[in-house]
Amino acid sequence: MARTSRTARPMAEIIPGPDKIPVELIVNDVRKRLTLAPWTTLLDALRDHLDLTGTKKGCDHGQCGACTVLVDGRRVNSCLILAVMKDGARITTIEGLATNGAVHPLQQAFIDHDAFQCGYCTPGQICSAVGLLAEGKARTADEIRELMSGNICRCGAYPNIVAAIQQAMGES
């Protein structure tokens, strides 16, 4: 039998330096200046430093899509991005989708089609769907399903999510 591995790896070894790093993010059209440790993810920066808790932490490993936001218009998993690497970028979160108090057509479509149950995955689903509409690649239900496969819904609201996206697609 092989020897046991290094089971207890020290989780927070102290590496000397660096000082926190200044970062500027344009979040939902508002310029935000932050000073962050380099290991701060974009997700943690949004939730813990900017109090934008609409973006959810699900798996924290890029497998569930709950943390999906738009960076410079493209949908990404904010849990796998270091905030310091996005200096100067435009970030759109679920809090930034409504305009003049009116919900985004996709938000309305999710309400119309009851496209959620517990709602935890919903901000990520909607941000992902905003990205999907902007990409313009999905036309059929099959293509919507495939291109939304990075967003898991454990309540299983998938049929209603597809219907909501189809509604918004028809309006856009």
Next chain:
Amino acid sequence: MINFQYAKANDVADAVRQIAADPAAKFIAGGTNLIDLMKEDVERPTRLIDISRLPLGKVEETADGGLRIGALVPNSDLAYHPLLASAILAGASQQLRNMASTGGNLLQRTRCHYFYDVATPCNKRDPGSGCSAINGLNRMHAILGTSDDCIATHPSDMCVALAALEAKVRVTGPAGDRIIAFADFHRLPGNTPQYDTNLRHDEIVTAVELPTRGFATNYTYIKIRDRLSYAFALVSVAATLELEGKSIKEVRLALGGVAHKPWRDQTVEAELRGQTASRTVFARAADMLLRDAKGFAHNGFKIELARRCVIRALTQAALGTPQSQSSKKIR
């Protein structure tokens, strides 16, 4: 995740200088695999060198009519090539494809669940500690080119297509540029599974080059997995053909999910050249390709699965009916 220092690279030469100066440093671009491995405490770089703003984000035509894909071109922007686009769309999710870079796709770790689980021995993570997979839960693991030290698989779909297309990898190191043939880029585990590729620590991937030969008509990428989307391959096959009537003029065949690297067997391709495309010929090729395959307790099914997948892929390629990556029906 351990604490680390962070530095930006100003240009390719600066990136090479910085990485050469620090054996514990790593490059970061898309971060989709590296950040994940750092969160699990599997990768523990004490310095990250950010290369994401280097000018390597272009797709250009080369002098001989091929394509040069900059190492930082996101996976989602690579719908330039029929086979490559199909393989890319079979992999990951749109969010990850938006983040993941071309160079990073090549350099994602060859891995398995035990590699991720720091509570278990793993020769790839801790050389000499032993392999937990060989006598463990090895359903996802390799059947070709394995060693007594490692049976992990390379999870990329894109790289399977690049292997079939005979791409070239352009790298820069302290001594200048060199070009690595795709077949020589990734390596088999042998008794040093801690090394996934033949890229040296002080080298950076700057581009992936595709030759002119595009196989735009007779190609397919088939991926079999436990769920229909967003899962690693149990077996995948990239197949391309050039036909004269029914006679096979040129053929390429690469497999994913079966080995430590994208698997290509040129003796099988040589055997197919000049033959008439038929199920019998394809079945013989599949048998030959899998002649040395070795299953473990839970992945023996992959041998027959791969055999059928090769036959199906060559059939689809011959008919010019590539697999759809959105409608999942396999015909």
